Amino acid sequence: MTTFTVGWLYPDLMNIYGDRGNILTLVERARWRGFSANVMELGKGVHHGLEDVDVFFFGGGQDREQALVYDDLLELKAEPLTRALAGGAALLAVCGGYQLLGHYYQTAQGERFPGLGLLDLHTEAGARRCIGNVVVDVSGLGLEPSTLIGFENHSGRTFLGPQLTPLGRVMAGSGNNGEDGTEGVAAGNIFGTYLHGSLLPKNPHLADHITTAALQRRGVRSLPVLDDALELEAHRRVRDRELAGRR
Amino acid sequence: MPVRTALAVVAGKATGSLSRLTGRGGGTTFPGDVARYVDPHVLRRLARDLKGGAVIVTGTNGKPTTSRLVHAVLEGIPARVVANRAGANLIYGATAAAVAVAGVDGRLRADWGVFEIDEATLPAAVDEIQPRAVLVLNLFRDQLDRYGELELMARTIQRALEQLPEQSVAVLNADDPRIGELGSHLRRKPLWFGLDDRGAGAQSLPHAADARTCPRCGATLVFDAVYVGHDGEYRCPNGDFARPALDIAGRHLRLEGLDWLGLNLDGQIVEARLGGTYNAYNVTAAYAVGRALGLEPAYIAERLKTVAAAFGRQERFEATGRRFTILLAKNPTGFNSVLRDSIELARGKRYLIALNDRIADGTDVSWIWDVDFELLKPSVQIVVPSGDRAHDLAVRLKYAGVKAEAPQADLGRALDRLLELTPEGEHAFLLCTYTAMLDLRALLVRRGWLRPYWST
Numbered sequence A: 001m002t003t004f005t006v007g008w009l010y011p012d013l014m015n016i017y018g019d020r021g022n023i024l025t026l027v028e029r030a031r032w033r034g035f036s037a038n039v040m041e042l043g044k045g046v047h048h049g050l051e052d053v054d055v056f057f058f059g060g061g062q063d064r065e066q067a068l069v070y071d072d073l074l075e076l077k078a079e080p081l082t083r084a085l086a087g088g089a090a091l092l093a094v095c096g097g098y099q100l101l102g103h104y105y106q107t108a109q110g111e112r113f114p115g116l117g118l119l120d121l122h123t124e125a126g127a128r129r130c131i132g133n134v135v136v137d138v139s140g141l142g143l144e145p146s147t148l149i150g151f152e153n154h155s156g157r158t159f160l161g162p163q164l165t166p167l168g169r170v171m172a173g174s175g176n177n178g179e180d181g182t183e184g185v186a187a188g189n190i191f192g193t194y195l196h197g198s199l200l201p202k203n204p205h206l207a208d209h210i211t212t213a214a215l216q217r218r219g220v221r222s223l224p225v226l227d228d229a230l231e232l233e234a235h236r237r238v239r240d241r242e243l244a245g246r247r
Numbered sequence B: 001m002p003v004r005t006a007l008a009v010v011a012g013k014a015t016g017s018l019s020r021l022t023g024r025g026g027g028t029t030f031p032g033d034v035a036r037y038v039d040p041h042v043l044r045r046l047a048r049d050l051k052g053g054a055v056i057v058t059g060t061n062g063k064p065t066t067s068r069l070v071h072a073v074l075e076g077i078p079a080r081v082v083a084n085r086a087g088a089n090l091i092y093g094a095t096a097a098a099v100a101v102a103g104v105d106g107r108l109r110a111d112w113g114v115f116e117i118d119e120a121t122l123p124a125a126v127d128e129i130q131p132r133a134v135l136v137l138n139l140f141r142d143q144l145d146r147y148g149e150l151e152l153m154a155r156t157i158q159r160a161l162e163q164l165p166e167q168s169v170a171v172l173n174a175d176d177p178r179i180g181e182l183g184s185h186l187r188r189k190p191l192w193f194g195l196d197d198r199g200a201g202a203q204s205l206p207h208a209a210d211a212r213t214c215p216r217c218g219a220t221l222v223f224d225a226v227y228v229g230h231d232g233e234y235r236c237p238n239g240d241f242a243r244p245a246l247d248i249a250g251r252h253l254r255l256e257g258l259d260w261l262g263l264n265l266d267g268q269i270v271e272a273r274l275g276g277t278y279n280a281y282n283v284t285a286a287y288a289v290g291r292a293l294g295l296e297p298a299y300i301a302e303r304l305k306t307v308a309a310a311f312g313r314q315e316r317f318e319a320t321g322r323r324f325t326i327l328l329a330k331n332p333t334g335f336n337s338v339l340r341d342s343i344e345l346a347r348g349k350r351y352l353i354a355l356n357d358r359i360a361d362g363t364d365v366s367w368i369w370d371v372d373f374e375l376l377k378p379s380v381q382i383v384v385p386s387g388d389r390a391h392d393l394a395v396r397l398k399y400a401g402v403k404a405e406a407p408q409a410d411l412g413r414a415l416d417r418l419l420e421l422t423p424e425g426e427h428a429f430l431l432c433t434y435t436a437m438l439d440l441r442a443l444l445v446r447r448g449w450l451r452p453y454w455s456t
Helices: A020-032 A063-086 A204-218 A229-246 B003-021 B030-038 B042-047 B063-075 B091-100 B119-129 B150-162 B177-184 B277-292 B297-304 B332-344 B366-370 B390-399 B411-421 B434-446
Strands: A003-009 A036-042 A055-058 A090-094 A104-106 A112-114 A121-137 A147-160 A168-172 A185-187 A190-193 B053-058 B081-083 B112-116 B133-136 B169-173 B191-195 B222-228 B231-235 B248-256 B260-265 B268-272 B314-319 B322-328 B350-354 B382-386 B427-432
Touching: A003 A020, A003 A063, A020 A036, A020 A055, A020 A204, A020 B366, A020 B390, A055 A063, A055 A204, A063 A090, A090 A204, A121 A229, A147 A229, A168 A229, A229 B390, B003 B030, B003 B042, B003 B091, B030 B042, B030 B091, B042 B091, B042 B119, B053 B063, B053 B119, B063 B081, B063 B112, B063 B277, B063 B297, B081 B091, B091 B112, B091 B119, B112 B119, B119 B150, B133 B150, B133 B277, B150 B177, B169 B177, B169 B277, B191 B231, B191 B277, B222 B277, B248 B277, B260 B277, B268 B277, B268 B297, B277 B297, B277 B332, B322 B332, B322 B434, B332 B366, B332 B427, B350 B411, B350 B434, B366 B390, B382 B390, B382 B411, B411 B434, B427 B434
Parallel strands: A003 A036, A003 A055, A055 A090, A090 A190, A104 A121, B053 B112, B053 B133, B081 B112, B133 B169, B169 B191, B191 B248, B322 B427, B350 B382, B350 B427
Antiparallel strands: A104 A112, A121 A147, A121 A168, A185 A190, B222 B231, B248 B260, B260 B268, B314 B322
């Protein structure tokens, strides 16, 4: 294959929670496997080149920054992004980026801001902020280990439409809405979640799952195995501590 | 003076003595809790006894060191100065400090107060203390899990400054875009300070930078110089917003190791026994406070020379024939500053880095991915990751391409490993988050290498 490309949506405005860790993980792991890899920054005003991206990353921002990317997203990015995803590219969206994948975000005053409408989900403002470490059971994805760990910090409550499958079930923490036990969404090559921390460094199995999904169209069926002992030990320690706190 | 305040003072003092006697540490906040329980207005009443007045120091980074600098300036007047210390920067810590120097008659035995106050506590502190000056140092991303977003913090600070008494001054860092914004909305003009030395600044923002857009048109701000984090000389490319004109400008910055700095503050040469660009801000800020209070430039400069770093901030000690420097870093901006300075100014090669995720540290460790640990790669020989989240740190170092030792969550074992790898006569750096610093210091005290903090 040629070059593995990570497309980072709004790297300067939507990166409040150490999202750089997700980018570093995707890129470094590809390099360790002998691929050449690069990052394409998709800031405001950019709408060319999205067809070359293998994995898109869309992070969270503060309210003020999120408002600034809003018009650009709907006017310039929506169309080429949708086309790239239909062509087999993958997308990981975290927190604010995840919310923007859905139909709308509804404020406490009842005002609705439309999202990309890529997936049948919506988000409503909640009264309480969900903050803390999260453990998610993702055995449905067939991953080993069967858990994801991360940190959530959101007041939005996201609800999935009936046809959508969540990324996993919450074992500790609040997840999508604190009510139905779901966390995130996994819809083909599109993954949405409230987990940062950063998410991918301590969940290398998910990083590889997303990368594999994106490289199908390039004829890559499986990835060379890496030594993840350190990453998985960090994963296990947080998981065990958080689950012990539940009992 | 109401009897209740006197009772509150007595109760608070008794708690403090008991706490020290039973070896539970310095009793830096609990006496405040007790005194406020007896008399909720105890701090308000005691603060009225300050004949000179009070200075409140707030902001994300640099509060303890800058408070020490302001303290030294006021003490030389001469004056009796009451100050909260050791990061006890909530209203209880301020109360405890006042109670400790009050007489059993409920009167404060001090002329001036210097209180470092957590940003979220600022409105309450301004209301109770009625300060002569409020110094706002900077606003960086810090512990978002506790406080919500930076915007909210900026609004909290602005609200507190609007409530300042008529004759009081807001002393603000013009180089911080969010402070520049909130200060320009104030009814009374603040005193603006900042650095003005393009040669000493970088030209681009580090990964950890946060405030970068124009508050009026949303355009990305252009920086002609970046000194620390997102603090520097900025302007909106459309001309809608720019750094406010400096009333106190720091020029001709000179840095020598982590031990000394000098700069020219509007014609006055100022020197301090502190290192690093972030301390140039702290020194400039303390100088600006002195000027706001009407003190003479030469006098202020003389006093600033006398100060050493606050405990655990850049603390140095020698033990087992090796030299050590403790560096505290609580957030990406602080971390990048101490990493860069220890490598570039002090040629650091050996590190123990301890990351905790307790409440006082912030329970979300995502921020380590915004720290430029890549800086360690070219020159550093030893890194021992430690603390409650040692393994997260080790993963971060791996993805930064830094060869580190195996993570060692236990601080004692990590320190032993560092000693094994550090030859006698060499210098090692102990870089810690807040609670890791407290734990490490306690460990060093137990080993007889350091004195307890309440006696420093």
